[in-house]
Amino acid sequence: MDFFNYRHQQLFAEDVAVKDIITQYGTPAYIYSRSTLERHWHAFNDAFGDHPHLICFAVKSNSNIALLNIMARLGSGFDIVSQGELERVLVAGGDASKVVFSGVAKSHSEIARALEVGIRCFNVESVAELYRINEVAGEMGKVAPISLRVNPDVDAHTHPYISTGLKENKFGISVDKAREVYRLAKALPNLNIVGMDCHIGSQLTELQPFLDATDRLIILMEQLKEDGITLHHLDLGGGLGVPYQSETPPHPTEYVSALLEKLQSYPTLEIILEPGRAITANAGILITKVEYLKQNEDRNFAIVDTGMNDMIRPALYEAYMQIIEVDQSLNRPNAIYDVVGPICETSDFLGKQRQLAIAENDLIAVRSAGAYGATMSSTYNSRPQAIEIMVDGKQFHLIKSRASFADLWRLEQLLP
Numbered sequence: 517m518d519f520f521n522y523r524h525q526q527l528f529a530e531d532v533a534v535k536d537i538i539t540q541y542g543t544p545a546y547i548y549s550r551s552t553l554e555r556h557w558h559a560f561n562d563a564f565g566d567h568p569h570l571i572c573f574a575v576k577s578n579s580n581i582a583l584l585n586i587m588a589r590l591g592s593g594f595d596i597v598s599q600g601e602l603e604r605v606l607v608a609g610g611d612a613s614k615v616v617f618s619g620v621a622k623s624h625s626e627i628a629r630a631l632e633v634g635i636r637c638f639n640v641e642s643v644a645e646l647y648r649i650n651e652v653a654g655e656m657g658k659v660a661p662i663s664l665r666v667n668p669d670v671d672a673h674t675h676p677y678i679s680t681g682l683k684e685n686k687f688g689i690s691v692d693k694a695r696e697v698y699r700l701a702k703a704l705p706n707l708n709i710v711g712m713d714c715h716i717g718s719q720l721t722e723l724q725p726f727l728d729a730t731d732r733l734i735i736l737m738e739q740l741k742e743d744g745i746t747l748h749h750l751d752l753g754g755g756l757g758v759p760y761q762s763e764t765p766p767h768p769t770e771y772v773s774a775l776l777e778k779l780q781s782y783p784t785l786e787i788i789l790e791p792g793r794a795i796t797a798n799a800g801i802l803i804t805k806v807e808y809l810k811q812n813e814d815r816n817f818a819i820v821d822t823g824m825n826d827m828i829r830p831a832l833y834e835a836y837m838q839i840i841e842v843d844q845s846l847n848r849p850n851a852i853y854d855v856v857g858p859i860c861e862t863s864d865f866l867g868k869q870r871q872l873a874i875a876e877n878d879l880i881a882v883r884s885a886g887a888y889g890a891t892m893s894s895t896y897n898s899r900p901q902a903i904e905i906m907v908d909g910k911q912f913h914l915i916k917s918r919a920s921f922a923d924l925w926r927l928e929q930l931l932p
């Protein structure tokens with residue numbers, strides 16, 4: 517559920533007409549809804565009831581500091597994958613002791629900074645990383661809290677580019693090797709084993725793969741007990757899907773209650789989840805203006821003022837994103853369009869074969885754009901990125917300004 521609805525044929529974000537925001541700030545623009553973000557976060561958090569848990573919002577899905585600040589105010593934790601994300605969380609008022617650090621390539625300095633600010637846990641992805649964390653912690657006279665990211669070899673039934681829990685993927689430590697690696701971790705002096713984690717993929721639309729992964733982790737957890745290793749938490753990653761088109765993913769409540777049922781005999785084990793998309797995707801839309809309508813022999817094109825530079829998901833994963841008119845009262849003729857961007861690439865499209873009632877200069881909205889939109893954007897073709905706006909009831913706030921052209925080359929230098 518989100519708060520982007522039509523009122524008298526005008527698209528609203530909460531209590532603000534999208535048209536009014538664009539009159540003030542122009543296009544392209546991401547518009548987020550604070551109420552939607554809060555509702556989605558609570559859907560996860562409240563589903564746990566009294567069971568010890570922590571929701572660690574996956575920063576990669578949307579890392580605008582205003583949005584992170586909303587999460588921080590809710591008491592959220594954060595799942596990060598770089599020092600850049602860590603610094604964003606801190607600037608946004610996030611609590612370092614609620615940060616888990618995932619990612620396959622943690623550098624010496626990233627590990628040192630995370631230890632310095634006192635994160636909750638390193639989600640370790642390899643034996644080499646385990647040794648490195650042990651070494652950095654030793655140099656700093658600290659003990660690093662760690663979890664091993666176990667790759668449970670479960671098929672997430674999602675797009676291959678966003679599937680992460682199969683043997684062939686680069687992520688985590690194989691479930692068959694994990695016990696041995698835990699023993700090694702126990703023997704290293706500057707590590708404290710606190711948990712186990714996994715993340716099997718993104719945009720999952722069924723529960724079974726999550727439950728299968730949980731089963732495998734429980735078996736491993738029991739084996740670890742025999743080795744004298746007791747865990748404080750189990751982190752099942754992110755991955756719950758959202759409806760972009762006709763998908764019917766499970767509701768967070770359904771997901772969490774299925775998990776808690778499986779984990780009945782572990783009432784004190786803290787459960788961590790790292791949802792990104794399920795919190796942010798449907799809390800954002802991307803507004804773009806139709807520059808031209810163009811026809812060739814067999815296609816109509818709506819050429820708009822943003823494309824793969826601001827929203828790369830259709831180009832990269834052939835992802836379907838719903839596209840709707842901002843003002844439906846204009847009585848434009850209906851036609852079928854390929855909605856394409858200004859970028860000089862054939863893959864630069866937002867949607868193909870979409871029925872729309874539009875004319876030049878009209879506004880259209882790409883729905884479900886709050887996750888992996890702004891965070892994956894670039895200035896390709898030297899186009900300043902879309903601005904970002906947070907709507908909060910009747911108010912709206914600019915949370916990312918439009919770069920000037922000079923900003924585009926601010927870090928570049930002419931030759932002497």
Ligand code: LLP
Binds near residue numbers: 576619678718791829
């Ligand atoms: N935790 C870890 C360790 C992850 O790698 C990810 C996402 C998440 C949590 C959050 O997953 P979510 O709840 O958002 O599914 N750019 C792609 C998605 C890539 C996801 C990468 N990892 C897309 O636009 O579909």
